[in-house]
Amino acid sequence: SPEVKLAVFGKAGVGKSALVVRFLTRRFIWEYDPTLESTYRHQANIDDEVVTMEILDTAGQEDIQQKEGHMRWGDGFIVVYDITDRGSFEEVAPLRTLLEEVKKPKNVPLVLVGNKSDLDHVRQVPTEEGERLAAEMACAFYECSACADEGGAVAEAFHELCREVRRR
Numbered sequence: 817s818p819e820v821k822l823a824v825f826g827k828a829g830v831g832k833s834a835l836v837v838r839f840l841t842r843r844f845i846w847e848y849d850p851t852l853e854s855t856y857r858h859q860a861n862i863d864d865e866v867v868t869m870e871i872l873d874t875a876g877q878e879d880i881q882q883k884e885g886h887m888r889w890g891d892g893f894i895v896v897y898d899i900t901d902r903g904s905f906e907e908v909a910p911l912r913t914l915l916e917e918v919k920k921p922k923n924v925p926l927v928l929v930g931n932k933s934d935l936d937h938v939r940q941v942p943t944e945e946g947e948r949l950a951a952e953m954a955c956a957f958y959e960c961s962a963c964a965d966e967g968g969a970v971a972e973a974f975h976e977l978c979r980e981v982r983r984r
C-alpha cells in the first residue's frame with residue numbers, strides 16, 4: 817500500500833503532539849514533553865485505499881539545519897498555529913517560505929491548522945485571517961481542537977493532507 821511521510825510543524829506549545837495523539841488514539845493528553853520528537857506509523861482507509869502514514873511530530877525548537885532535514889524527509893506537512901497566540905500565527909509564513917525553498921521546484925502539499933478552537937474566549941487570530949492565509953498558500957484550512965475535537969476535524973486534516981500528497 818502507498819506510504820506517505822507527514823511532518824507536523826509549528827511553534828512550541830501550539831499543540832502538535834496533542835493533535836497527533838488525538839488523531840492516533842482519539843484521546844487528549846494534557847501534558848506532553850515539549851522537547852520530545854517522535855515518529856508514528858498509522859494505517860487508515862482513505863477513499864477506499866489503505867494508506868500507511870509515517871508521522872513526524874517535531875518539537876518546534878529545532879535549528880534551521882534540523883528543520884530543513886525534516887522538510888526534506890517529508891512528503892506533506894501540517895503547519896499548526898494556536899488561535900490564542902498571534903506569535904504562532906506569524907511563524908506560519910516563514911515556515912512556508914522555508915518549505916518552498918527546500919522542496920523547490922516541487923509543489924509542497926500542505927494543510928494549515930488553527931488549533932485550540934475550544935479557547936475562543938481568548939482568541940487572538942480571527943478565523944478569517946486563517947482562511948486568508950490558507951488562500952494565499954493555496955492549501956486547505958482547519959480550525960480544530962485537540963482536546964474537544966468536534967466532528968473529527970483533526971482526522972479530516974490528516975486525511976486531506978494524504979489526499980493532497982497522493983494527488984501530486
Ligand code: GDP
Pocket residue numbers: 826827828829830831832833834835845846847848849850875876931932933934935960961962963964
Ligand atoms: P507542542 O509543543 O506543539 O507539541 O504542544 P503540546 O501538544 O505539547 O501542547 C501544548 C499545551 O497546549 C499543553 O498544555 C496542551 O495540553 C495544550 N493544548 C494542546 N492542544 C490544545 C487544545 O486544542 N485546546 C487546549 N485548550 N489546550 C491544548
Ligand code: MG
Pocket residue numbers: 832833834848849850851852873874875
Ligand atoms: Mg510536542
